[in-house]
Amino acid sequence: MPRMVNLWKWFDDFGFDAHRKNDPARIRLHGYFNPGFDSRFTEPERTLSLFTEGAELARKLGYPCWELFYELWRAEAYIFYLQDYRQGLAQAVKAFTMAQQPHYRACPCVGRVYRAFMDIHSFIDMSGNQAQVLAMIDYMEENIALDDDTVHLIQRRRAGLYYEEEDWENARIEVLKFLDLVRGNAYREATAYSFLYWVEFRQKRFDAAYEYICMSEVAARRASDDRTIGFALLAQALYLLRRGDGSDAAWRFEQGMAHYARIAVKPRGGFYHIVSAYYEEVGDSAKALEYLERDLTEEMMIGSAPGIAESRLGRCRLFGRLGLPIDAELAAAREAARALKKPDRIMSKLERVAAGDYSED
Amino acid sequence: MSTEPRQFQIYLPGLLRVLAESLYSDERVAIRELLQNAHDSCVRRAVEDKANDQRPRITVSVDAKRRVIAIQDNGSGLTGPEIEEYLSTIGRSYTRQLGENLSFLQPEEADRLIGQFGLGFLSAFLIAEEVVLTTRSFRPDSTTLQWRSKGDINYFVTPAAEERAVGTQVEVFLKPTVTYLLERDNLAKAIRTYANFLPIPIHIAGDWRPLNVMVQPWDAEDPDAAIQTYIEQKYGFHNPLYVLKLKPHTIDLGHDTMEIPLGGFLFIPPGTVASLHEYGDLDVYIRHMFICEAVKELLPPWARFVSGVIDCPQLQPTASREQIQRDENYLLVQRALDEQLGGGLAKLAVENPPVWRQVVDSHRDVMIGWAVKSPEFFEQIRDIIAFRTTRGMMTLKDYLTLTDGTLYYSSRPAGALQDQVLSEGFGKPVIDASYFAEPAFLTEYAQRSDGVRAVALDSEGSGELLAPASSSDFAALLTYFAARDVKASVVVFTPSHLPAVMIYPKNAEVVRDAREALDNDTIAPPFSDLIADFLRSQEAHDVAAGTLHLNAASPLIEKLARMPAGGERDAALDLIYSFARLFSGRMLDMKVASDVYTSFTRAVDTLVTSHA
Numbered sequence: 001m002p003r004m005v006n007l008w009k010w011f012d013d014f015g016f017d018a019h020r021k022n023d024p025a026r027i028r029l030h031g032y033f034n035p036g037f038d039s040r041f042t043e044p045e046r047t048l049s050l051f052t053e054g055a056e057l058a059r060k061l062g063y064p065c066w067e068l069f070y071e072l073w074r075a076e077a078y079i080f081y082l083q084d085y086r087q088g089l090a091q092a093v094k095a096f097t098m099a100q101q102p103h104y105r106a107c108p109c110v111g112r113v114y115r116a117f118m119d120i121h122s123f124i125d126m127s128g129n130q131a132q133v134l135a136m137i138d139y140m141e142e143n144i145a146l147d148d149d150t151v152h153l154i155q156r157r158r159a160g161l162y163y164e165e166e167d168w169e170n171a172r173i174e175v176l177k178f179l180d181l182v183r184g185n186a187y188r189e190a191t192a193y194s195f196l197y198w199v200e201f202r203q204k205r206f207d208a209a210y211e212y213i214c215m216s217e218v219a220a221r222r223a224s225d226d227r228t229i230g231f232a233l234l235a236q237a238l239y240l241l242r243r244g245d246g247s248d249a250a251w252r253f254e255q256g257m258a259h260y261a262r263i264a265v266k267p268r269g270g271f272y273h274i275v276s277a278y279y280e281e282v283g284d285s286a287k288a289l290e291y292l293e294r295d296l297t298e299e300m301m302i303g304s305a306p307g308i309a310e311s312r313l314g315r316c317r318l319f320g321r322l323g324l325p326i327d328a329e330l331a332a333a334r335e336a337a338r339a340l341k342k343p344d345r346i347m348s349k350l351e352r353v354a355a356g357d358y359s360e361d
Numbered sequence: 362m363s364t365e366p367r368q369f370q371i372y373l374p375g376l377l378r379v380l381a382e383s384l385y386s387d388e389r390v391a392i393r394e395l396l397q398n399a400h401d402s403c404v405r406r407a408v409e410d411k412a413n414d415q416r417p418r419i420t421v422s423v424d425a426k427r428r429v430i431a432i433q434d435n436g437s438g439l440t441g442p443e444i445e446e447y448l449s450t451i452g453r454s455y456t457r458q459l460g461e462n463l464s465f466l467q468p469e470e471a472d473r474l475i476g477q478f479g480l481g482f483l484s485a486f487l488i489a490e491e492v493v494l495t496t497r498s499f500r501p502d503s504t505t506l507q508w509r510s511k512g513d514i515n516y517f518v519t520p521a522a523e524e525r526a527v528g529t530q531v532e533v534f535l536k537p538t539v540t541y542l543l544e545r546d547n548l549a550k551a552i553r554t555y556a557n558f559l560p561i562p563i564h565i566a567g568d569w570r571p572l573n574v575m576v577q578p579w580d581a582e583d584p585d586a587a588i589q590t591y592i593e594q595k596y597g598f599h600n601p602l603y604v605l606k607l608k609p610h611t612i613d614l615g616h617d618t619m620e621i622p623l624g625g626f627l628f629i630p631p632g633t634v635a636s637l638h639e640y641g642d643l644d645v646y647i648r649h650m651f652i653c654e655a656v657k658e659l660l661p662p663w664a665r666f667v668s669g670v671i672d673c674p675q676l677q678p679t680a681s682r683e684q685i686q687r688d689e690n691y692l693l694v695q696r697a698l699d700e701q702l703g704g705g706l707a708k709l710a711v712e713n714p715p716v717w718r719q720v721v722d723s724h725r726d727v728m729i730g731w732a733v734k735s736p737e738f739f740e741q742i743r744d745i746i747a748f749r750t751t752r753g754m755m756t757l758k759d760y761l762t763l764t765d766g767t768l769y770y771s772s773r774p775a776g777a778l779q780d781q782v783l784s785e786g787f788g789k790p791v792i793d794a795s796y797f798a799e800p801a802f803l804t805e806y807a808q809r810s811d812g813v814r815a816v817a818l819d820s821e822g823s824g825e826l827l828a829p830a831s832s833s834d835f836a837a838l839l840t841y842f843a844a845r846d847v848k849a850s851v852v853v854f855t856p857s858h859l860p861a862v863m864i865y866p867k868n869a870e871v872v873r874d875a876r877e878a879l880d881n882d883t884i885a886p887p888f889s890d891l892i893a894d895f896l897r898s899q900e901a902h903d904v905a906a907g908t909l910h911l912n913a914a915s916p917l918i919e920k921l922a923r924m925p926a927g928g929e930r931d932a933a934l935d936l937i938y939s940f941a942r943l944f945s946g947r948m949l950d951m952k953v954a955s956d957v958y959t960s961f962t963r964a965v966d967t968l969v970t971s972h973a
Contacts, residue, residue, distance in 0.1 A: 046730065049797030049798075089895060093892065094870075
């Protein structure tokens with residue numbers, strides 16, 4: 001096992017030292033991060049701009065580890081906050097390539113650079129890149145000095161691999177391990193519970209899913225994470241609506257949408273599918289269609305091939321349930337599936353749709 | 362199961378511990394709460410004891426040897442029943458009751474009272490091992506009583522050993538961890554932080570000068586001078602660009618109007634650093650008592666170039682009085698500030714354009730960033746914000762007179778010289794939009810203006826300035842470059858004296874570096890496969906290679922196309938290629954520089970030799 005690194009101690013020590021010596025250039029270099037990080041959900045463009053300025057200043061001042069640090073965070077900004085996977089991939093490759101060079105190789109953020117490279121490939125096509133992602137995890141755990149957060153997120157990706165393969169039991173076990181690792185970090189706890197929600201939901205164990213999403217909401221409120229609070233409330237609303245508690249459902253739905261309205265990052269698939277399902281349930285098919293249309297548009301902008309294929313699959317099913325013609329959409333969905341490295345699973349789902357089975361997974 | 366209502370039980374030791382130790386985040390608030398009690402006691406005496414002619418006064422003394430801070434006032438004092446009913450009953454406040462009684466007949470007096478929760482006195486146990494309160498009420502026939510407690514569930518009330526004048530003295534026996542408060546400077550700083558504007562003089566024993574200024578700068582005899590001095594002392598700015606004194610504000614609620622009592626001032630500092638230091642924060646006072654600083658949400662989001670101080674009794678503090686409750690009043694105060702600031706700036710723009718221009722110039726980047734999110738503010742500044750262009754700073758209104766309705770901009774840092782020359786050749790200045798919010802501002806401007814469009818002249822957008830041309834007359838030149846693995850095309854652009862430009866795709870550098878790393882075999886297998894995938898996808902679209910665009914309108918290119926291959930023609934083409942690479946501002950490293958020098962030397966040598 002390689003040693004662990006404390007990335008944030010390195011970060012803080014640099015800041016303290018810069019302030020102690022009253023060194024304005026280094027204070028400025030250190031100072032780009034916090035305002036950038038703080039505005040990541042509300043103003044992701046500003047986040048990117050601050051990290052870009054940081055990287056340029058680091059280059060000018062001759063601090064290679066800071067240059068790599070900000071290049072890494074530029075990649076994170078593209079991947080997680082701007083959700084531009086095309087540019088996110090290019091930026092992750094850039095940071096990764098830099099990290100191979102001798103003067104960056106010992107920087108404390110190298111583990112995180114590797115992780116960003118793995119993340120973008122997971123997001124672009126988790127199923128298609130499964131073997132490579134697993135190999136990357138093994139390589140990182142054996143050869144790269146990692147920080148705590150990277151260790152946690154590697155565990156989360158491991159769970160994601162099982163989830164993608166619809167191996168629910170192993171997915172659940174790996175998420176629980178992730179949850180154990182992140183106890184005390186409300187932000188990560190909230191995502192772990194949210195993950196468990198999906199694991200249960202996909203198995204149609206809706207009561208258990210509901211419990212997890214309520215726990216996710218509690219943790220997300222501790223972390224003031226509007227996106228996760230919003231999703232939790234929407235998921236609760238769908239559950240309550242299907243259980244016949246329409247008024248409580250409507251209230252939570254409204255609250256959930258209000259939380260999403262506060263953030264600038266794109267909501268992504270789970271949001272659109274839940275909202276669409278809610279509208280379908282209340283009989284507003286126009287809205288149900290509109291949200292899946294928006295989902296598809298977003299996925300195309302983001303550049304996620306699996307996202308596009310999943311979105312089209314969802315549209316085929318909804319078209320079928322609403323009695324709309326599905327041939328054109330089915331053809332488009334098949335074409336989207338063919339763009340995947342491993343199209344078989346989604347193709348078999350599309351064949352079920354073609355045979356008249358419009359039910360959700 | 363009974364349906365009878367049941368009452369909560371209270372576990373007093375636990376509750377006391379929470380209230381005394383966990384409600385507050387800063388232990389110095391104990392000083393604030395005790396001073397506020399003393400202040401309210403003086404106000405109460407002024408209201409209830411009309412015969413009293415003493416000037417109210419609060420004295421703070423320190424006995425370092427005994428580790429005691431004592432706060433003494435000549436206010437109303439407390440009777441035995443009042444000690445039981447108010448001092449020793451958690452959550453019951455005489456001040457709140459008095460305020461409610463006065464609110465109809467003497468609202469101004471009611472407004473002077475600060476306390477309301479009946480919890481503040483408990484905060485003394487944040488810093489105290491023991492508190493001893495000695496008090497004598499102004500009521501006839503009162504005697505001096507002593508109350509003491511160690512912060513547990515017990516307290517003791519006894520007659521004092523000696524009679525005192527009317528008023529109250531609170532002796533705080535400090536915990537060892539807070540003895541820093543025994544130092545005069547620390548104590549004075551805490552008093553000034555929280556009680557600088559309390560209208561009753563606070564003295565440190567032995568000093569005849571009050572420690573607090575007592576008058577809020579905006580209420581001073583010469584408020585302009587007092588505010589300037591305050592800004593200088595508190596914020597360190599000698600010359601704020603603009604100061605707006607806040608006034609009570611009437612809000613139109615549609616069905617009714619509402620008066621928001623508002624005091625304080627807003628000011629615009631001399632400048633902001635958009636990336637690192639924005640303002641938009643306020644220090645908040647309620648009834649002259651400091652509550653919290655740097656509150657961001659009260660001012661409108663676009664006002665990140667404004668700072669200030671407000672005092673508004675409409676705002677409700679939380680029980681710890683370290684924050685403000687986000688209630689309906691909060692929203693009304695937000696709205697009042699929005700309207701008053703918006704009105705003030707609009708007036709400034711009309712009545713004093715030079716100062717408004719200075720404000721906009723000094724806070725330009727912050728304003729651009731936030732205007733995109735606020736339509737009204739956008740309209741206010743859209744035609745006054747100046748942009749850096751290839752012809753100097755100018756407003757978009759002025760710029761558009763030069764380009765027939767198109768905003769040409771480059772979002773690359775400093776913009777490549779080549780983009781600028783291309784654009785200027787086209788007869789259009791280029792806007793430097795390298796700051797992150799500028800492209801969004803320009804796009805917004807175009808969307809809000811009839812017949813205006815915004816065109817990004819980055820590597821892909823440069824095509825806007827290149828017109829297709831027939832390559833048949835230039836086949837020999839294209840063959841020459843193809844033989845050297847240089848991708849070339851023939852187009853038309855202005856100025857015609859520019860023979861060629863080199864344009865690279867956005868991620869060209871990333872692809873080049875990844876290719877180099879892969880070729881050097883330094884990347885471990887699980888990663889190298891994916892890097893190879895990435896390169897395949899990028900190289901399939903020629904992302905790594907730039908394109909040399911030869912200008913068919915250039916007399917030089919026309920001449921070279923007619924010349925025989927070899928010698929002088931090839932030397933000239935090498936020079937054109939080298940210059941195009943240099944002025945693209947992209948893909949330059951030591952190896953490229955060396956290649957350029959080599960080809961330049963060879964070309965010049967050929968040309969010189971041929972003329973020798």
